[in-house]
Amino acid sequence: MARNLQLNEKGELQHLLTIEGLPREIIVRILDTAASFVGVTEREVKKVPLLRGKSVFNLFFEASTRTRTTFEIAAKRLSADVINLNISTSSQSKGETLLDTIDNLAAMHADMFVVRHAASGAAHLIARHVAPHHHVINAGDGRHAHPTQGLLDAYTIRHYKQDFTRLSVAVVGDILHSRVARSLIHALTTLGTPDVRAIGPQTLLPTGVESLGVRVFHDMREGLRDVDVIVMLRLQNERMKGPLLPSAQEFFKCYGLTAEKLAVAKPDAIVMHPGPMNRGVEIDSMVADGRQAVILPQVTFGIAVRMAVMSLLGGGAA
Amino acid sequence: MARNLQLNEKGELQHLLTIEGLPREIIVRILDTAASFVGVTEREVKKVPLLRGKSVFNLFFEASTRTRTTFEIAAKRLSADVINLNISTSSQSKGETLLDTIDNLAAMHADMFVVRHAASGAAHLIARHVAPHHHVINAGDGRHAHPTQGLLDAYTIRHYKQDFTRLSVAVVGDILHSRVARSLIHALTTLGTPDVRAIGPQTLLPTGVESLGVRVFHDMREGLRDVDVIVMLRLQNERMKGPLLPSAQEFFKCYGLTAEKLAVAKPDAIVMHPGPMNRGVEIDSMVADGRQAVILPQVTFGIAVRMAVMSLLGGGAA
Amino acid sequence: MARNLQLNEKGELQHLLTIEGLPREIIVRILDTAASFVGVTEREVKKVPLLRGKSVFNLFFEASTRTRTTFEIAAKRLSADVINLNISTSSQSKGETLLDTIDNLAAMHADMFVVRHAASGAAHLIARHVAPHHHVINAGDGRHAHPTQGLLDAYTIRHYKQDFTRLSVAVVGDILHSRVARSLIHALTTLGTPDVRAIGPQTLLPTGVESLGVRVFHDMREGLRDVDVIVMLRLQNERMKGPLLPSAQEFFKCYGLTAEKLAVAKPDAIVMHPGPMNRGVEIDSMVADGRQAVILPQVTFGIAVRMAVMSLLGGGAA
Numbered sequence: 017m018a019r020n021l022q023l024n025e026k027g028e029l030q031h032l033l034t035i036e037g038l039p040r041e042i043i044v045r046i047l048d049t050a051a052s053f054v055g056v057t058e059r060e061v062k063k064v065p066l067l068r069g070k071s072v073f074n075l076f077f078e079a080s081t082r083t084r085t086t087f088e089i090a091a092k093r094l095s096a097d098v099i100n101l102n103i104s105t106s107s108q109s110k111g112e113t114l115l116d117t118i119d120n121l122a123a124m125h126a127d128m129f130v131v132r133h134a135a136s137g138a139a140h141l142i143a144r145h146v147a148p149h150h151h152v153i154n155a156g157d158g159r160h161a162h163p164t165q166g167l168l169d170a171y172t173i174r175h176y177k178q179d180f181t182r183l184s185v186a187v188v189g190d191i192l193h194s195r196v197a198r199s200l201i202h203a204l205t206t207l208g209t210p211d212v213r214a215i216g217p218q219t220l221l222p223t224g225v226e227s228l229g230v231r232v233f234h235d236m237r238e239g240l241r242d243v244d245v246i247v248m249l250r251l252q253n254e255r256m257k258g259p260l261l262p263s264a265q266e267f268f269k270c271y272g273l274t275a276e277k278l279a280v281a282k283p284d285a286i287v288m289h290p291g292p293m294n295r296g297v298e299i300d301s302m303v304a305d306g307r308q309a310v311i312l313p314q315v316t317f318g319i320a321v322r323m324a325v326m327s328l329l330g331g332g333a334a
Numbered sequence: 335m336a337r338n339l340q341l342n343e344k345g346e347l348q349h350l351l352t353i354e355g356l357p358r359e360i361i362v363r364i365l366d367t368a369a370s371f372v373g374v375t376e377r378e379v380k381k382v383p384l385l386r387g388k389s390v391f392n393l394f395f396e397a398s399t400r401t402r403t404t405f406e407i408a409a410k411r412l413s414a415d416v417i418n419l420n421i422s423t424s425s426q427s428k429g430e431t432l433l434d435t436i437d438n439l440a441a442m443h444a445d446m447f448v449v450r451h452a453a454s455g456a457a458h459l460i461a462r463h464v465a466p467h468h469h470v471i472n473a474g475d476g477r478h479a480h481p482t483q484g485l486l487d488a489y490t491i492r493h494y495k496q497d498f499t500r501l502s503v504a505v506v507g508d509i510l511h512s513r514v515a516r517s518l519i520h521a522l523t524t525l526g527t528p529d530v531r532a533i534g535p536q537t538l539l540p541t542g543v544e545s546l547g548v549r550v551f552h553d554m555r556e557g558l559r560d561v562d563v564i565v566m567l568r569l570q571n572e573r574m575k576g577p578l579l580p581s582a583q584e585f586f587k588c589y590g591l592t593a594e595k596l597a598v599a600k601p602d603a604i605v606m607h608p609g610p611m612n613r614g615v616e617i618d619s620m621v622a623d624g625r626q627a628v629i630l631p632q633v634t635f636g637i638a639v640r641m642a643v644m645s646l647l648g649g650g651a652a
Numbered sequence: 653m654a655r656n657l658q659l660n661e662k663g664e665l666q667h668l669l670t671i672e673g674l675p676r677e678i679i680v681r682i683l684d685t686a687a688s689f690v691g692v693t694e695r696e697v698k699k700v701p702l703l704r705g706k707s708v709f710n711l712f713f714e715a716s717t718r719t720r721t722t723f724e725i726a727a728k729r730l731s732a733d734v735i736n737l738n739i740s741t742s743s744q745s746k747g748e749t750l751l752d753t754i755d756n757l758a759a760m761h762a763d764m765f766v767v768r769h770a771a772s773g774a775a776h777l778i779a780r781h782v783a784p785h786h787h788v789i790n791a792g793d794g795r796h797a798h799p800t801q802g803l804l805d806a807y808t809i810r811h812y813k814q815d816f817t818r819l820s821v822a823v824v825g826d827i828l829h830s831r832v833a834r835s836l837i838h839a840l841t842t843l844g845t846p847d848v849r850a851i852g853p854q855t856l857l858p859t860g861v862e863s864l865g866v867r868v869f870h871d872m873r874e875g876l877r878d879v880d881v882i883v884m885l886r887l888q889n890e891r892m893k894g895p896l897l898p899s900a901q902e903f904f905k906c907y908g909l910t911a912e913k914l915a916v917a918k919p920d921a922i923v924m925h926p927g928p929m930n931r932g933v934e935i936d937s938m939v940a941d942g943r944q945a946v947i948l949p950q951v952t953f954g955i956a957v958r959m960a961v962m963s964l965l966g967g968g969a970a
Contacts, residue, residue, distance in 0.1 A: 057761045061705030063733075069379030071407060082756065085735055089707060089760055092733040097381075097410040099403055112610035120400065120609060123633035124407055125375045291756060292748035315759035387697030389725060415699075415728040417721055430928035438718065438927060441951035442725055443693045 021143055028331035031143040031152040034161040035202040043206060047171050049324035050317065057093065057319055066327050067096035070127040074100045076155075077114075077133040082292065083155050086315075087130045090322035096127075118142050122150050128326060129153070136160035151329040159193055164325060165290055166199025168318040170207060172310055173245050175317065176286050180204065184211040186239055186281075187230075189249035189271055189298050190220045196290045197249055198228075205229045215239035216271060219261070236271055240280045247288045248273050251298045264297045274300045278308065286310045339461055346649035349461040349470040352479040353520040361524060365489050367642035368635065375411065375637055384645050385414035388445040392418045394473075395451040400610065401473050404633075405448045408640035414445075436460050440468050446644060447471070454478035469647040477511055482643060483608055484517025486636040488525060490628055491563050493635065494604050498522065502529040504557055504599075505548070507567035507589055507616050508538045514608045515567055516546075523547045533557035534589060554589055558598045565606045566591050569616045582615045592618045596626065604628045657779055664967035667779040667788040670797040671838040679842060683807050685960035686953065693729065693955055702963050703732035706763040710736045712791075713769040718928065719791050722951075723766045726958035732763075754778050758786050764962060765789070772796035787965040795829055800961060801926055802835025804954040806843060808946055809881050811953065812922050816840065820847040822875050822917075823866070825885035825907055825934050826856045832926045833885055834864075841865045851875035852907060855897070872907055876916045883924045884909050887934045900933045910936045914944065922946045 022038060024030040029042055056064055072091040074084050084100065091098045103117065118129070128151045131139045136158030143152040156162040170180075177183055185204055191197045191214050204212050205228070214221060214230045226232060233239030240246060251267060261267055273287065287299075287309045295301045303309060326332075340356060342348040347360055374382055390409040392402050402418065409416045421435065436447070446469045449457045454476030461470040474480040488498075495501055503522055509515045509532050522530050523546070532539060532548045544550060551557030558564060569585060591605065605617075605627045613619045621627060644650075658674060660666040665678055692700055708727040710720050720736065727734045739753065754765070764787045767775045772794030779788040792798040813819055821840055827833045827850050840848050841864070850857060850866045862868060869875030876882060887903060897903055909923065923935075923945045931937045939945060962968075 059705070062707065062761060063705040069377070069381040069411075071380065071410075081737055081739070085737065085757070086760065088735055089733070092707075092735075093705075097407070099406055099410075101399055101403065103399070113613070116609075116611060116613075119630055120633050121403070123630040124404065124637050125380060125634065291752075293752060295749070295752075312755055312759040315756050316761065319760050387695070387699040387729075389698065389728075415725070417724055417728075419717055419721065421717070431931070434927075434929060434931075437948055438951050439721070441948040442722065442955050443698060443952065 021140065024148070024331065026331060029325070029328050030148070030330060031139075032163050032325050032329070033139050033143055033152065033154045035163045035166045035199045035206065036161070038163075038202075038206065040206050040208075043167070043170065043203060046167055046321065046324050046328060047174060049328055050167075050171055050320040053320040053323040054317065056323070057316070062093050063095055064093065065095045066332070067091065067094035067127075070096045071125060072096045072098050072128045072130065072326070073121055073126045074098065074130045075103055075121075075132070076101065077103045077131070077138070078156070079104075080132055080156070083132060086318050087153075087155060087322055090319050090326060093319070094323055094326055096326070114138070114141070115145050118145060122146055126150060128329065130155050132156045134158055149330070153325060153329075156195055158195070160195055160198070162195040162199050164318070164322055165196050166203040167325070168314055168321040169196075169200045169247065169288060169290070170203040171317045171321050172288060172314045173286075175313070176310060177244055180207040180209045183209050183245060184213070184243040185209055185245040185247065186213040186215055186243045187247045187249065188215040188236065188239070188273065190251050191216050191225065191249065192220045192222050193252065194249050197247075200247060201228050201230060211243075213239050213243065217261070236277055237280050240277060243281045243285055245286055245288065246273065246278070246281060248299050250290060250292065251294055264294075268297055272296070272298055272300060273303050275302050275306070278303055284308075288314055291315070339458065342466070342648065344649060347643070347646050348466070348648060349457075349472075350481050350643050350647070351457050351461055351470065351472045353481045353484045353517045353524065354479070356481075356520075356524065358524050358526075361485065361488065361521060364485055364639065364642050364646060365492060367646055368485075368489055368638040371638040371641040372635065374641070375634070380411050381413055382411065383413045384650070385409065385412035385445075388414045389443060390414045390416050390446045390448065390644070391439055391444045392416065392448045393421055393439075393450070394419065395421045395449070395456070396474070397422075398450055398474070401450060404636050405471075405473060405640055408637050408644060411637070412641055412644055414644070432456070432459070433463050436463060440464055444468060446647065448473050450474045452476055467648070471643060471647075474513055476513070478513055478516070480513040480517050482636070482640055483514050484521045485643070486632055486639040487514075487518045487565065487606060487608070488521040489635045489639050490606060490632045491604075493631070494628060495562055498525040498527045501527050501563060502531070502561040503527055503563040503565065504531040504533055504551075504561045505565045505567065506533040506554065506557070506591065508569050509534055509543065509567065510538045510540050511570065512567050515565075518565060519546050519548060529561075531557050531561065554595055555598050558595060561599045561603055563604055563606065564591065564596070564599060566617050568608060568610065569612055582612075586615055590614070590616055590618060591621050593620050593624070596621055602626075606632055609633070657776065660784070660966065662967060665961070665964050666784070666966060667775075668799050668961050668965070669775050669779055669788065669790045671799045671802045671835050671842065672797070674799075674838075674842065676842050676844075679803070679806065679839060682803055682957065682960050682964060683810060685964055686803075686807055686956040689956040689959040690953065692959070693952070698729050699731055700729065701731045702968070703727065703730035703763075706732045707761060708732045708734050708764045708766065708962070709757055709762045710734065710766045711739055711757075711768070712737065713739045713767070713774070714792070715740075716768055716792070719768060722954050723789075723791060723958055726955050726962060729955070730959055730962055732962070750774070750777070751781050754781060758782055762786060764965065766791050768792045770794055785966070789961060789965075792831055794831070796831055796834070798831040798835050800954070800958055801832050802839045803961070804950055804957040805832075805836045805883065805924060805926070806839040807953045807957050808924060808950045809922075811949070812946060813880055816843040816845045819845050819881060820849070820879040821845055821881040821883065822849040822851055822869075822879045823883045823885065824851040824872065824875070824909065826887050827852055827861065827885065828856045828858050829888065830885050833883075836883060837864050837866060847879075849875050849879065853897070872913055873916050876913060879917045879921055881922055881924065882909065882914070882917060884935050886926060886928065887930055900930075904933055908932070908934055908936060909939050911938050911942070914939055920944075924950055927951070
């Protein structure tokens with residue numbers, strides 16, 4: 017069902033809502049297309065005319081300058097016209113419904129909606145509503161999914177480790193509240209990663225997380241043993257004040273990535289983080305800035321992945 | 335006087351401030367030009383180079399994401415550079431006067447100012463002040479005028495009903511506070527509409543509204559009888575809390591457009607609304623989403639009308 | 653040290669952080685390049701493709717619509733892609749450090765950072781941190797420097813008075829808190845201006861201001877005698893309420909520029925102000941709008957100067 021919504025009748029990407037149920041060949045096509053755009057962003061003139069004359073609407077119902085910026089840059093480098101809309105301060109407060117807002121923007125001949133929303137399922141709701149010539153990209157919906165982040169994580173892993181079918185990958189921290197973790201785990205299992213591990217305290221792991229195809233560890237040193245890839249998650253400030261955790265210091269002691277814990281992984285293991293980092297909470301600065309960190313390449317690849325997704329939508333230009 | 339300010343010495347559109355006093359041939363020229371842009375916005379590459387290298391400043395002294403977006407899209411599809419300025423948070427708070435702000439932006443070689451302001455007459459003040467190579471478009475000033483909305487309403491009516499000289503048009507609701515109603519009524523009378531009706535409670539009709547050339551009805555069923563076009567107005571939330579009206583429910587009962595009241599109009603009557611709608615207050619969802627509603631086409635035509643106005647200013651490119 | 657940071661190994665402009673220590677020939681090259689752009693901004697199509705495909709990030713950690721707008725226009729007229737980031741509302745509040753934010757944006761292949769920050773030295777900090785293919789322009793850091801303002805002031809003076817080596821220039825008002833004054837004084841002395849005067853009350857002059865190469869006057873009529881150029885500074889509202897000054901009225905009486913005080917200067921003296929003006933506080937409206945004022949030409953030249961700086965960075969396109 018979710019799968020059908022994301023693909024058109026020719027099996028091409030119609031919307032990008034979640035990695036769950038996305039066919040392996042679509043994911044691979046996105047990663048391959050992104051590889052061609054990595055070159056573009058390194059050129060003197062970082063622009064290609066693939067989306068010239070297209071209108072991309074960044075609909076951010078929840079503020080996120082960082083994510084909005086990555087989509088804005090990706091769209092501009094594809095030569096699209098980009099309109100940024102921060103909706104909380106707008107029509108929504110005038111009592112208009114979400115779908116009325118979408119209908120209005122669609123009537124302005126929007127080609128793509130990049131949607132960030134605090135409610136899980138918001139992007140799906142919009143995708144189900146719009147006509148076939150409008151495309152929706154989920155830029156994060158509640159705790160549910162953040163598919164372009166999952167794809168850029170997969171791109172980064174493939175860039176450094178090539179073959180998913182031989183990898184051990186550990187995802188560490190607040191998996192319960194993380195749409196990033198959820199999207200990455202789906203990408204990894206779809207791409208055939210044999211060993212995916214979820215590391216964190218019981219209170220920050222979703223019930224039944226094993227059903228996603230991961231092994232659970234509460235002890236970080238045990239969980240990191242011989243892994244090829246470590247993905248640290250951001251511990252959100254509001255969680256730290258909540259009853260689920262004793263304190264940021266306590267969390268760091270158990271689940272913060274230090275050089276000493278990192279030493280348990282394979283010597284060439286890479287360290288990833290979706291950003292923004294809380295240095296000294298989920299990751300030590302020595303590790304964040306160390307030779308195994310690929311946190312900034314993740315950002316670079318993220319632009320290329322977003323360009324790839326935008327260019328592929330609707331059997332698009334690429 | 336207002337007419338002179340809007341036209342240059344060759345009789346071309348210099349500023350668009352109000353439809354009051356705008357010659358019929360200028361209005362028709364705008365609508366005809368808009369028709370040519372409707373095609374552009376449906377193309378794969380929705381861009382024409384008419385305003386390439388021109389600088390359009392969206393000066394919003396009053397927040398309105400929706401209206402700002404329509405002008406931003408229109409300008410970008412004409413290939414202009416667009417600068418969005420939300421002025422309340424800016425120099426105005428540093429004590430600079432409105433005209434000093436305008437002088438500064440004009441000195442940056444602004445070509446067009448799109449102005450939204452809570453004070454009636456703000457756009458006129460600016461138009462009187464600037465040099466002849468700067469053009470001003472009023473995007474809504476207080477209760478006074480919203481000429482591009484009036485023009486897109488006229489465009490929509492012409493699209494569906496062709497000949498204004500045979501039409502009955504009803505404008506329903508809070509006419510007292512509506513710059514949309516005022517602009518539309520001027521457009522309709524200038525274009526020769528023989529029967530324009532204002533429907534609403536006494537407290538929401540301006541004193542002497544008949545002098546605009548409309549017939550007043552307090553009973554909605556009576557007022558809608560055999561009309562070709564129904565224009566519903568938005569009832570602003572703040573009015574609903576005020577002493578002028580009993581309640582939103584009460585208003586809906588008397589002046590909300592339902593299928594039953596709509597049946598009094600001609601069978602092929604069209605239903606319009608400037609948005610954003612308050613479903614269940616001034617319009618029933620069945621009607622808003624029904625086959626006679628042309629509310630979303632209004633939005634589409636609105637982009638084309640704004641492109642037309644921008645391209646015609648100063649005897650411009652079109 | 654500061655000088656080395658601003659120039660690359662070929663002696664070309666690498667970053668623009670402060671006018672202090674900037675070689676005379678670099679300043680002259682910027683002014684000469686700006687002169688070529690003054691023509692561009694007067695053309696029908698105000699665009700040149702020098703920065704096509706480059707990404708310029710406006711990083712405003714302190715709100716300033718006016719300054720942000722000038723850089724946005726300058727970059728767009730050079731055909732760059734511009735991303736506006738208001739950082740106070742963003743990642744900074746999520747606990748990310750300034751340099752992590754910069755690293756992230758750099759990883760998105762930013763070419764230029766235009767930085768406004770309340771802390772003196774912020775732009776230097778960023779310039780020291782980034783890799784050589786990223787360029788930083790200081791758009792105002794605390795009380796320290798605002799080099800593009802100093803350059804546009806120098807451009808304006810050269811435009812009207814040609815030869816710096818024969819000029820008397822008076823800077824009047826709150827020099828203590830003014831990065832504008834500091835940047836201009838450095839520009840003037842570097843360009844060989846023999847007579848630079850600082851006029852203001854003791855409480856608004858920095859201790860040891862004479863060491864910058866200026867003569868101090870507390871009496872305005874004395875200080876303005878026979879000058880060629882008068883630069884009035886903005887008196888910030890918060891100062892007026894503070895203990896350093898009796899009142900705005902009192903200040904105006906002593907240090908506000910009136911026609912009567914202006915008469916003490918040379919008959920062809922020009923009057924400058926960085927804006928926004930407090931009419932009736934530091935300058936009388938008769939003077940601000942009078943024939944000797946060149947306040948709006950400053951704004952126009954400011955766009956050309958910013959285009960020049962952007963195009964020259966890294967031995968750039970110009």
